[in-house]
Amino acid sequence: MALELAERRDVDFVLYEQLELDKLIEHDRFAEFNKKTLDLIVTEARTLAVKELLPANVPGDRDGCIFEAGVVKVPEVYRRIFELYREGEWIALSDDPEVGGQGLPVTATSAIHEYFGGANTAFCMYPGLCHGAGKLVEIFGTDDQKKLYLEKMYSGQWGGSMLLTEPDAGSDVGNLTTSAKKNDDGTYSITGSKIFITGGEQDLTENIIHPVLARIEGAPAGTKGISLFLVPKIRVNADGSLGEPNDVVCTGIEEKLGIHGSATCSLTLGGKGQCIGTLLGEENKGMRAMFHMMNEARLGVGIQGFAMASAAFSFALNYARERKQGRNLLEMMNPDAQSVPIIQHPDVRRMLMWMKSYVEGMRSFVYYVGNCFDREAIAADDAERERWQGLIELLTPVVKAYCTDKAFEVCTQAVQTFGGYGYTMEYPVEQYLRDSKITSIYEGTNGIQAMDFLGRKLGMKKGRYFMALLEEMNKTVAAAKAVPALEAMALTVEKAVNRLGETALNLGTTAMSPKVMTAFAFAQPLLEVTGDVVMGWMHLWRAVAAAPGLEKHAGSLDPVARKEKAEKNRHAAFYEGKLRVAEFFIHTLLPTTMGKMTAISGVCDAAMEMPERSFGN
């Protein structure tokens, strides 16, 4: 009865009934897999998450990381789970088997990452960085670099990181001052200081491979003069064995609101002796490489946020079903009435329904973007490939920013569902609230995502990718209109889609006018309503996908018949839930989105035109 992290039935519903993963894997690329093998892999991931990662989540938070004399100790409980994670080969799931990956469809790995991230996000940063940094080596590395590093990174023998941020160069990376000087042997000596480096130092792996952004002496200012280097914590001999320590010194870790098990390090390179690195990719092309990792990481952060929301919802739902307090509202006047589980109280139901609608909508959204990667990979021609690639580019900032903002709200509602207990450390939800907050900040703040969306993505190829998104939405609207029980929802979503098109066009035009500053003050609202409409679309799509199952198990799509059947039959109950949650989102949340779009179209200039001193003295 109790949910253990994500509801598996809904995970499978999205994979197979909505996104038709079973059809996708008929393609040669996925010849190794069938539904049964994928099911087994997801089951294994879920077991690892529930039995191992989750029990280590609270201890990892309480113990945190310890910094002493340049050494970072991760929580002791992480050692076992890191070994299990490595042994299970969970690091390079969807990568090419030729380079040590598992070749899984990204659609399926989304489900796996939902379980892992929901169970223990702080821990998952370490294997996540093995992969993220490894991916850079895979794509931009020379044969030598790949031979030396790649297998060990994808297998988790060596850790990874990403040395980007400096005290005055975070969102503004072009401002960085870390420098590189070419040595006679073709290597580079790196000098500089970096901050906020996740996994920059840790004692889980025998070595750590740091991709480092730095400027080669004499290179242009700004982002055009930035190159990427590979800097191992311990130098690697030509035969792959470990050599002398490099001069990479951890000078401290951050005390943070959450993800206490994830070490956030300050590093000094070349401060004492020689910090030697090799160029990764071409000189002065570091930003392009960095963005590759960043885009992967941004999607990853979106999933991470969503995964925590999914887990927090499962805890809240279980609690609301178990915790008895107060009488049912209809029995308020009956002195003999017993206390009921709080899920019966309308306001608790509202919170649960609200959380469920966001969690399930985000699940579909996040898996869908994974699905776009798979569809891109098996595209029949360039045009199709470009379409999927375009959708990925367009949706990356939306997944990152929208899902992480909503995830934090879901975690907040989960705390609220527990009442006073939710505020105590006796229950897990306050940790989810603390841990999830970072996701709106790192890998580019959500404000940066919104700027990217309005300033770059919306207008790419003259808006063709955005039009493609609207077309995909309208396909679902058309399918829903064909089902009488879904018609009202379809019409509401259709209006929202049309309105989104107008709103985006209008704001995009304003962004190219003298009112550009004001337009960008609406970048976040535009991203938010785009996310809302995507969610409306996803819920409508879920309803379309659920209708056959509901008709089968309830005998009809008539609301009264459905409800009766759903009370008795768990399959009918499941599908009935899809329709009801879709109704909730579309009828009670999308109207608010319409109001938000009215506000965006008004482009009130108060925020930008008000003199700065008027903010307060």
Add this chain to the structure above:
Amino acid sequence: MALELAERRDVDFVLYEQLELDKLIEHDRFAEFNKKTLDLIVTEARTLAVKELLPANVPGDRDGCIFEAGVVKVPEVYRRIFELYREGEWIALSDDPEVGGQGLPVTATSAIHEYFGGANTAFCMYPGLCHGAGKLVEIFGTDDQKKLYLEKMYSGQWGGSMLLTEPDAGSDVGNLTTSAKKNDDGTYSITGSKIFITGGEQDLTENIIHPVLARIEGAPAGTKGISLFLVPKIRVNADGSLGEPNDVVCTGIEEKLGIHGSATCSLTLGGKGQCIGTLLGEENKGMRAMFHMMNEARLGVGIQGFAMASAAFSFALNYARERKQGRNLLEMMNPDAQSVPIIQHPDVRRMLMWMKSYVEGMRSFVYYVGNCFDREAIAADDAERERWQGLIELLTPVVKAYCTDKAFEVCTQAVQTFGGYGYTMEYPVEQYLRDSKITSIYEGTNGIQAMDFLGRKLGMKKGRYFMALLEEMNKTVAAAKAVPALEAMALTVEKAVNRLGETALNLGTTAMSPKVMTAFAFAQPLLEVTGDVVMGWMHLWRAVAAAPGLEKHAGSLDPVARKEKAEKNRHAAFYEGKLRVAEFFIHTLLPTTMGKMTAISGVCDAAMEMPERSFGN
């Protein structure tokens, strides 16, 4: 330049230009005060807050409370500030001088509590409970009880608490099991266990007076059989001296997300020996008394939440003005452009404007409710008195729930404004996020407030108080319409007010129909839109109040002239800010409220009609 907590100029603007406190204090009741004395008192409070309470906020969080063998040690830094707070006689500010109060208008004490709560909410719980518990003694106590306890509580010599919650009786207080048995001498022996007791044990005061809810043996079940008792931690002799310890044992304190300096205690009464208390008020009338304290506490919690938002905004604004990163958007293509303070970036401006609009709107709202108390106190006749009393009753759940929900959102945005630094404990904002979360939970969760609003307050006296609220709003609309520069805002607010009336009527009617459960699933949304429209009203009122000042200092209300002048003149800048922030709220946030009202009127029944098992398996 940097704000130190609340912007004093805006505090004074609300007190005098919006709420006309100078006219109010012409009344005999406030003969002791003139504007100068009130200004001095607010200045003193501000100084105490900035110089003493605020520097103790972080240490109080880091040290927290320590529980050892039944004793609770509060953070060491609290001792000095508690003494200063006592010496300054800040505990009973608006109470009758005859019982040890200062007799201040509540309007002014709202400002004082904004400074104190913004500086150090966790600490303020202790003096706050001296007052809250003392108030019960003042109102319901016998002459003997008053003589023994009151002065010592209002002066902070003895602490207070409120023993309500039990493990199975929190929101459902009628379920409590603590019992009282009458002794031959008229005292009662109390037996039971209480949890979540703020200040239930501490080492700041020599004694603690606990009001305790318990059921006299044989009394009816439910809330009808609950009585209130006064139980001192240490028994008090007839001459006021301290006697033997009573049997009140602290068995532990909660580890919490925030307010670490505030001890949240579990207490056992009469577990070992005799826990002796005296009846406070009448037998079985404990709930009435408790609600008296609760209503005061609910308003207090609303102020507390708002005060933290106000402080968090001041930190975010200061940071955004100092922190340089990235080029101005208009200079993006200029390689020689320098980094600018982040307040120049449109998305940061949006966040600041959003925070400012909530903080200033809430300031007006919260002070206004304080003002209603003063107007009630000096009402010329019963009808007027009832009108103000009705507005207070109606607005209490709105202040409590709306202000605390929005406060948490403001604190969240403050963290976001700091970027990665906001997530670290190096900056104060993450603590505000943690501390503020409790305000949506305690003193009745915000869901309980929404039930109270829809189920009880809205329909009181056939909706007369709600109509009175709409009338007050419409007065401001009429005043704004008379100023051409404000007309567009006035029309938008007018529409929102009318729509609120319809929405509330519609939902109130549904709540009395067979769709009652579904109606109550919209109680929170109704409370939220009510709060939104109140905020729109407050902003319009602020604009009306600012117009004369703006005209005076800018020479005209023409937007171009205003802006030019405001760049140069700080008075013009201040008033220009009022109009611009009002525009921002009314034109970019109220449209969303209209969308929310559309959703409420749709009364989608999905949340209540969906079978429970459809929530997930």
